[in-house]
Amino acid sequence: MNLTNIIYKLKLADEEENINLLYEVIQDNPSILEIIDSKQFVETPLHIAASRGQIQFANEIMNLKPSFASKLNPQGFSPIHLAMQENKNRMVLCFVNMNKDLVRVKGKGGLTPLHFASRNKGDVELLANFLSACPNSIEDLTVKGETALHIAVKNNNYEALELLICCLRRNITRGARELHYNVINLKDEADNTVLHILAQRNLEPQVLQTLGLLLKTKINLNAKNLENNTALDMALNEDIRRKLLSVGVKPGLRVRAAPTLAQRLKSNITIIDKVVIYIKSLRRDISEKQRNTWLIVATLVATSVYQSALNPPGGVYQVNANSGNGGKSVMPNSYFLPFSLVSMFAFLVSILAILLMTPSGLVLGGLVIGPVGWFSYSYLISMLYISPHSNIIFVIIIYVVGCVLSTVLVIPLYYV
Structure with a gap:
């Protein structure tokens, strides 16, 4: 049997959802699935099964050739895209259960299944399943630079937009805070953020509610698009303008353009920058074993x-x-002064080592820096109290050490 007849028989098995016929084809030519997979753009048996919602047959093909699930047909669609177009939601969920990364498969125009679900108003439950299975899929962009949030608001799918925003705020995976900030402020090909687009909507019942939810995120209220307009400049409705003004946006505010990457790299390095660079390089170069040892010694x-x-x-x-x-x-006093200087220096260095060895950031860093700061200042107060003579030199020393400690405590929290 020649290859053309084998492929025809394979499609016939697919259309009839005949698994036994599928294996008859494989017996005739054991390499048939590999031959199909070798083509860059091809309609596989999995495409046909997905568009027809033939779950058992699709699962059999997926077990035999998992790579078919991410293969694009000549029209630029994967099997999961076709299943969504035909509203075969059970088929779609079967795909996701077998491989959650299929949520991020990009088809024509860079559209992923998550983008499709964000566009269609009836797919909010499917969208929730996608976000639950693969939370980081929310950062995927189309060829137009659009996120799922852009697509939702452009299609007036406010229920999907609210779900996307809530999932961003609930995400607890590693790097979720950075993901939240980056995704919510991403711009499309016209440099419009989600806030720009939402500000141009007509006043529908859900618009103000969704706008209020969006304003509670880390969205940049003063971001400008290619036409140098902020969301307030583009607001068409007075209620939307009042909502934006209520969160502190000032009309007519000339927002200073953010420095470019080249400008930031060429800018003068401040003392704080040098300290931050040194701390980052130190943290990067030490091993986990060294970190644990130094932390124990410093404590x-x-x-x-x-x-x-x-x-x-x-x-x-x-x-x-x-x-x-x-x-x-x-x-x-002649003995206490050098004793106090040496002990304060040892204490300051050990506190610095503790901070260097512990996680940074506003949350994890704050959990460590807060108690360490209170512990440090209680030590300074104790030293001041037991000093045999309250002389001006010792008070100055305490003040200087306190300032140094404050700097040491603040830098890891906000900059590193």
């Missing part, structure tokens, strides 16, 4: 030095009615 040094403030060498004067030195160190 032991910090706690040991803190104990010296609670119980300095020689002890402290006892509180009694005839003495005003209760709680003060018995060490002479």
Whole structure:
């Protein structure tokens, strides 16, 4: 049997959903599926089964040749695209259950199944399944630079837009905060963000509700498109303008253009930049084993030095009615000053090491930096309290160390 007849018989097996006939074809030519797969754009048996909603036959083909699931036909569609076009939702969900990455398969125009579901108003439940299976699919772009959010608002599918926004806010995968900020502020080929497009909509019942939800995200209110217009400049309805003004957007505000990448790279390196670069390079170069070891050593040094403030060498004067030195160190001031300088330096270095070895960021960094900061300042207060003489030099030292500690605590939280 020649190849043409074999392919015809294979399509016949597909149309009749005859799995036994499929294996008869494979027996005639065991390489038939491999031959079909070798073509870059081809209509596979899986395309036919998907468009007809033939779930059992499609599952059999997927088991034999999983690569067919991401193969595009000459029209630029994968099997899951065809299933969506024919409203074969059970077929679509079977595809996703077998391989969640099929949500990100790009067809003609760069459209993924997620984009298709964002466009069609009746596919919100399917959209929810896609986002649940593959949350990061929300960052995929079409050839026009559109996200699923752009497509939803351009097709007046506000229910889908609300779902997309809520999923961005609920995403807890690694890097979700950065993903949220990047996706919500992405621009299409005209440099319009989702907010630009939504501001141009007619005032429908869901528009203000969706706009309010969007304004609670990290959307850039003053982003400009290619025509140098902000969302407020493009707002067609007075209610939408009032909504934008209520969140602090000022009319007629000339937003300073953001510096380009070349300008940022050529800008002068500040002291803060140097510190941040050094910290990042240090974190990158150390191994996990070194990190754990240094963290343990730094913690032991910090706690040991803190104990010296609670119980300095020689002890402290006892509180009694005839003495005003209760709680003060018995060490002479000439000895206490160098002792305090050395211990403060050791404490400062150990605190810095702890911060370098722990995660950065506003959430995880804040959980560490907050307690470490309180611990540090309680140490400084203790040292000031046990000082035998409240002289101006020691107060200045405490102040300087406090400023250094503040800088050390803030940099990892906001810059690194």
